[in-house]
Amino acid sequence: xxxxxxxxxxxxxxxxxxxxxxxxxxxxxxxxxxxxxxxxxxxxxxxxxxxxxxxxxxxxxxxxxxxxxxxxxxxxxxxxxxxxxxxxxxxxxxxxxxxxxxxxxxxxxxxxxxxxxxxxxxxxxxxxxxxxxxxxxxxxxxxxxxxxxxxxxxxxxxxxxxxxxxxxxxxxxxxxxxxxxxxxxxxxxxxxxxxxxxxxxxxxxxxxxxxxxxxxxxxxxxxxxxxxxxxxxxxxxxxxxxxxxxxxxxxxxxxxxxxxxxxxxxxxxxxxxxxxxxxxxxxxxxxxxxxxxxxxxxxxxxxxxxxxxxxxxxxxxxxxxxxxxxxxxxxxxxxxxxxxxxxxxxxxxxxxxxxxxxxxxxxxxxxxxxxxxxxxxxxxxxxxxxxxxxxxxxxxxxxxxxxxxxxxxxxxxxxxxxxxxxxxxxxxxxxxxxxxxxxxxxxxxxxxxxxxxxxxxxxxxxxxxxxxxxxxxxxxxxxxxxxxxxxxxxxxxxxxxxxxxxxxxxxxxxxxxxxxxxxxxxxxxxxxxxxxxxxxxxxxxxxxxxxxxxxxxxxxxxxxxxxxxxxxxxxxxxxxxxxxxxxxxxxxxxxxxxxxxxx
Ligand SMILES: Cc1ncc(C[n+]2csc(CCOP(=O)(O)OP(=O)(O)O)c2C)c(N)n1
Ligand SMILES: [Mg+2]
Numbered sequence: 190x191x192x193x194x195x196x197x198x199x200x201x202x203x204x205x206x207x208x209x210x211x212x213x214x215x216x217x218x219x220x221x222x223x224x225x226x227x228x229x230x231x232x233x234x235x236x237x238x239x240x241x242x243x244x245x246x247x248x249x250x251x252x253x254x255x256x257x258x259x260x261x262x263x264x265x266x267x268x269x270x271x272x273x274x275x276x277x278x279x280x281x282x283x284x285x286x287x288x289x290x291x292x293x294x295x296x297x298x299x300x301x302x303x304x305x306x307x308x309x310x311x312x313x314x315x316x317x318x319x320x321x322x323x324x325x326x327x328x329x330x331x332x333x334x335x336x337x338x339x340x341x342x343x344x345x346x347x348x349x350x351x352x353x354x355x356x357x358x359x360x361x362x363x364x365x366x367x368x369x370x371x372x373x374x375x376x377x378x379x380x381x382x383x384x385x386x387x388x389x390x391x392x393x394x395x396x397x398x399x400x401x402x403x404x405x406x407x408x409x410x411x412x413x414x415x416x417x418x419x420x421x422x423x424x425x426x427x428x429x430x431x432x433x434x435x436x437x438x439x440x441x442x443x444x445x446x447x448x449x450x451x452x453x454x455x456x457x458x459x460x461x462x463x464x465x466x467x468x469x470x471x472x473x474x475x476x477x478x479x480x481x482x483x484x485x486x487x488x489x490x491x492x493x494x495x496x497x498x499x500x501x502x503x504x505x506x507x508x509x510x511x512x513x514x515x516x517x518x519x520x521x522x523x524x525x526x527x528x529x530x531x532x533x534x535x536x537x538x539x540x541x542x543x544x545x546x547x548x549x550x551x552x553x554x555x556x557x558x559x560x561x562x563x564x565x566x567x568x569x570x571x572x573x574x575x576x577x578x579x580x581x582x583x584x585x586x587x588x589x590x591x592x593x594x595x596x597x598x599x600x601x602x603x604x605x606x607x608x609x610x611x612x613x614x615x616x617x618x619x620x621x622x623x624x625x626x627x628x629x630x631x632x633x634x635x636x637x638x639x640x641x642x643x644x645x646x647x648x649x650x651x652x653x654x655x656x657x658x659x660x661x662x663x664x665x666x667x668x669x670x671x672x673x674x675x676x677x678x679x680x681x682x683x684x685x686x687x688x689x690x691x692x693x694x695x696x697x698x699x700x701x702x703x704x705x706x707x708x709x710x711x712x713x714x715x716x717x718x719x720x721x722x723x724x725x726x727x728x729x730x731x732x733x734x735x736x737x738x739x740x741x742x743x744x745x746x747x748x749x750x751x752x753x754x755x756x757x758x759x760x761x762x763x764x765x766x767x768x769x770x771x772x773x774x775x776x777x778x779x780x781x782x783x784x785x786x787x788x
């Protein structure tokens with residue numbers, strides 16, 4: 190067995206698992222690891238942003254684009270505490286991050302050395318990180334590293350992907366032992382579970398009997414890379430598709446069978462189809478509150494009177510919110526392939542089978558288009574939100590990647606963006622961590638260097654991580670930031686407006702005694718950092734500015750002034766108990782037995 194330093198073993202294992210990057214920030218705790226990375230700098234590159242939060246968002250976004258993980262590296266104490274939020278972002282959205290954290294030397298455990306977290310237990314970072322990772326490992330000797338590394342890598346990628354932590358005391362990087370490099374972990378997507386033939390037959394019975402079926406696709410479809418099978422299945426049977434945010438693009442959203450997103454800020458046809466459906470086939474989707482109108486019947490869904498087939502590989506998600514009629518603990522792509530195989534065998538005649546359902550859906554789509562489309566044509570200053578979405582759609586090619594941040598700007602993209610390819614629309618959906626888009630776009634671009642990568646970030650989100658500008662310049666990462674500048678934490682301000690009668694406090698940015706709206710001059714800020722930038726206040730100018738920024742092929746910021754007073758129309762609802770929920774602005778709750786309603 191070769192005698193190796195712990196840090197060398199870790200670095201070799203990252204290389205053996207084909208990780209081209211480590212996103213990390215130095216500290217005295219991890220200098221041993223940095224030295225091992227120096228040794229291998231021709232095979233694995235350290236990218237060092239200015240905040241640990243950014244490092245973890247970058248790794249998360251990198252995985253979402255490529256389905257190949259990379260590592261983060263942070264030091265002991267505060268540096269590693271800075272990655273808690275982005276790790277939960279990754280955990281909530283099933284994204285893999287291999288988070289290596291440093292700790293104090295084992296020789297000094299419990300003596301309260303510099304930066305030890307030890308109020309209740311020695312070197313206690315694993316207790317801090319525990320709720321936000323699939324598993325945390327703390328090998329305290331070099332000979333414990335091979336097992337910990339292999340288990341961590343395997344856990345991260347097996348089943349539902351998620352972040353893991355390997356917490357390494359300072360001396361374990363530096364000390365040497367006789368150790369063997371463990372075998373690399375199976376790559377993402379190589380181990381898949383399926384359903385039994387009986388289960389597939391039972392599903393197909395339900396599906397072929399249904400008069401008003403819909404597919405509801407989530408991140409599980411993206412993660413299982415099932416776009417081709419999903420498209421074939423939906424088209425073969427003519428089943429309309431509702432997309433959850435992280436499922437967007439698996440089914441081309443410009444296709445007539447695509448109904449868009451569902452929930453409060455969903456598209457009207459999706460909510461209509463969801464609440465009128467007699468069968469929902471949910472694939473890798475989890476019916477969270479925002480895509481289920483807070484589970485209030487009749488707004489987005491009507492379970493249990495609607496039948497439910499629920500496919501997920503995480504048993505915790507099967508039936509968490511709605512008990513399924515058929516629950517399949519299985520991989521989405523495998524199940525779709527099985528269903529397609531069974532369909533081929535049975536070759537059912539489907540000509541016109543769902544014609545009445547399609548006709549209803551077309552009416553809803555027409556109503557929705559009539560209501561929304563005129564606003565996409567309007568020019569204004571500040572700019573109407575619809576125009577920003579429409580011009581992004583017009584300028585960006587189908588393979589461009591959008592890294593969305595959090596806020597009302599995101600709601601607009603949820604409602605109107607039409608993703609055409611899988612893994613092109615990155616959202617912090619489950620945890621909504623501000624900074625995900627502005628920072629994640631850097632990781633996305635490293636994952637897809639030949640494709641345009643654009644962050645849509647609110648003024649509030651961007652000011653949480655403005656130092657991303659430095660990282661783009663330092664590492665020459667040509668991304669575009671579109672700052673959706675409405676001079677407010679507008680999504681939260683809108684809640685204050687709606688719930689507390691306009692008593693606005695702490696939700697908008699002001700300066701001076703007359704409460705003049707305030708924000709930094711984002712374009713000047715960018716230029717000061719070495720990033721090209723433009724300020725756009727008129728809608729006529731946005732499209733050209735975006736074209737220019739994308740073509741420039743260097744880091745570029747567009748400060749786009751958007752009207753905060755135009756709000757996305759609610760087509761479902763969202764409730765924060767005990768506050769009463771609001772009726773949709775467009776469309777109505779519908780319960781089984783109610784007469785059919787339109788518009
Ligand atoms: C780290 C973090 N802090 C606070 C919040 C709560 N929050 C959600 S949206 C939002 C405001 C976002 O403001 P901005 O980026 O300007 O987007 P807008 O809603 O104005 O479009 C806040 C504070 C959060 N989700 N994440
Ligand atoms: Mg804002």
